[in-house]
Amino acid sequence: MALALTCVNADRQIEALIHLLEDPDDGVYTHVRTQIVSFGEEIIPSLETAWETNLFGMLFQNRIEQLIHDIQFESLLRHIQKWQEAGAASLLDGVILISRYQYPDFDEAAMLKTLEQIQQAVWLELNANLTAFEQVKVINHIIYEVYGFNGNTKNYHSPQNSFLNIVLETKKGNPLSLSLIYSIIAQNLDLPIYGVNLPRHFVLAYLDRFSLYKTNEIAATEVLFYINPFSKGTVFSAKEIDHFLEQLKLEKEDGYYRPCTNVEILIRVLHNLAYSYNKLGDIEKEDEVKRMISILST
Numbered sequence: 001m002a003l004a005l006t007c008v009n010a011d012r013q014i015e016a017l018i019h020l021l022e023d024p025d026d027g028v029y030t031h032v033r034t035q036i037v038s039f040g041e042e043i044i045p046s047l048e049t050a051w052e053t054n055l056f057g058m059l060f061q062n063r064i065e066q067l068i069h070d071i072q073f074e075s076l077l078r079h080i081q082k083w084q085e086a087g088a089a090s091l092l093d094g095v096i097l098i099s100r101y102q103y104p105d106f107d108e109a110a111m112l113k114t115l116e117q118i119q120q121a122v123w124l125e126l127n128a129n130l131t132a133f134e135q136v137k138v139i140n141h142i143i144y145e146v147y148g149f150n151g152n153t154k155n156y157h158s159p160q161n162s163f164l165n166i167v168l169e170t171k172k173g174n175p176l177s178l179s180l181i182y183s184i185i186a187q188n189l190d191l192p193i194y195g196v197n198l199p200r201h202f203v204l205a206y207l208d209r210f211s212l213y214k215t216n217e218i219a220a221t222e223v224l225f226y227i228n229p230f231s232k233g234t235v236f237s238a239k240e241i242d243h244f245l246e247q248l249k250l251e252k253e254d255g256y257y258r259p260c261t262n263v264e265i266l267i268r269v270l271h272n273l274a275y276s277y278n279k280l281g282d283i284e285k286e287d288e289v290k291r292m293i294s295i296l297s298t
Contacts (some may be wrong), residue, residue, distance in 0.1 A: 014043060018050045021063045028104055029063065036067055041075050054245055072104045072202045072286060081295050088262040092184050098269055099165045101292070111165045118147055119185045126189065132206050132224055133235065135191060139182065140233035147171065149178060153201060159276040162269050175230035176202040176268060182229045190250065194259035197268060198241065203228050205259050218259045267296050 017142045028198075036043060051064045080097055088094060092115075099106055125138045143149050152161055152172035160166045164180060167173035173181070179195055179202050186193035192207035204227040211222040226241065228234045238257055245252055270293045277286040 003191060014039065014046050015219070018046060018064075021050075021060055021067075032066065033063075037071055037074070041071055044071060073101070076100055076104075077291065077295060080292055084263060084296055088266075089132060091180070091187075091262045091265060094262055094266045095164045095180055095184075095269070098266065098273070098292075099163045100165055101288075102159070103165060106165045108165075111168055114168045115181070115185065118142060118181075119188055122185060123189055132209075136193075136205040136206065136227060136233060139191075143182065143185075143229075145231045149181070150232075151175070151178065157276050157279055159273055159280070162273040162276065174272065175228075176265075176272060179204050180265070180269075182227070182233070189248060190220070193227065195265050196256070196258065197260040197264055198244070198256050201228075201230070201244070202268060205257075207259065218284060219261075221259070223257065223259075262294055267293055270296070 011115060014036075017032050017036050020028060020034075036047075046282055047064050051061055053067075076097060079100075079277050080094075083090075083094055083097060093284070094129050096111075099111075121142045125142065126135060130138070149171045152158065152170075154172060155172075156174060160170070161172075161174040161177050164177060167177045167181065183204055184294050185193055192209050192212050193204050194207060196205050205223045205227050206227060207218070208222040208224050212218065215221055223238070226238070228236060241257060242252070245256065250256075253266050270289050274286050274289040274293070277283075277289060
């Protein structure tokens with residue numbers, strides 16, 4: 001009985017707080033906002049219902065929209081921190097969190113199903129007798145010819161290129177997002193293909209399997225060759241990275257040739273996203289993305 005009364009009282013408190021959102025006084029709103037945000041994500045359905053009824057006009061609706069975004073964003077920051085603290089083992093889980101920033105209610109199951117379909121198509125074409133280069137040719141055929149993925153050259157700096165759910169829908173992405181799809185599928189099939197944080201152009205490295213088994217350390221494993229997913233999986237060597245760095249007038253660094261960590265990849269995704277929002281003049285979103293970067297950088 002006491003528990004039921006507590007729930008009723010909480011519901012009444014939430015209802016009263018939501019009604020106070022119409023108050024034009026900024027001081028009242030600031031106080032009410034703090035209390036509403038303290039309820040966390042459990043209050044979002046009540047806020048959405050109040051928004052749909054639209055009892056109090058545009059100010060009321062705008063405040064509710066901002067509150068829902070703020071609550072979801074704070075929750076996202078906590079999930080990013082937990083992902084990192086748990087070892088950042090799953091690159092896919094980290095990328096899904098980034099998609100949740102712009103699309104908190106996107107259909108994750110549909111996205112995973114698409115990835116599984118591509119992966120299954122690759123798996124059906126692989127066999128134990130294929131060389132590393134032949135395996136890459138199979139992946140390239142499935143991703144670029146069968147499924148039609150391509151580099152988004154027309155809207156290279158669009159924020160959409162940083163959200164994997166959108167890239168899987170449009171089949172267009174930047175070097176990093178296409179690399180993510182490529183490497184996630186490859187690693188799920190036990191192929192040693194990992195991201196390389198090359199300046200201005202993210203690429204992949206196909207590692208020597210025997211060296212990887214021996215060292216059990218991705219960053220210390222010998223690289224057989226590199227892959228450029230933005231150029232339909234073109235294979236190239238370390239000499240071409242040398243030339244690329246010379247063109248950029250950059251000194252050689254080991255990190256430009258070696259696989260990077262999942263955390264470094266997510267930071268790269270977020271830097272791309274922050275740059276995209278900056279170009280659009282959306283400073284508020286740029287600042288939020290920088291908050292995500294700061295969590296992963298600690």
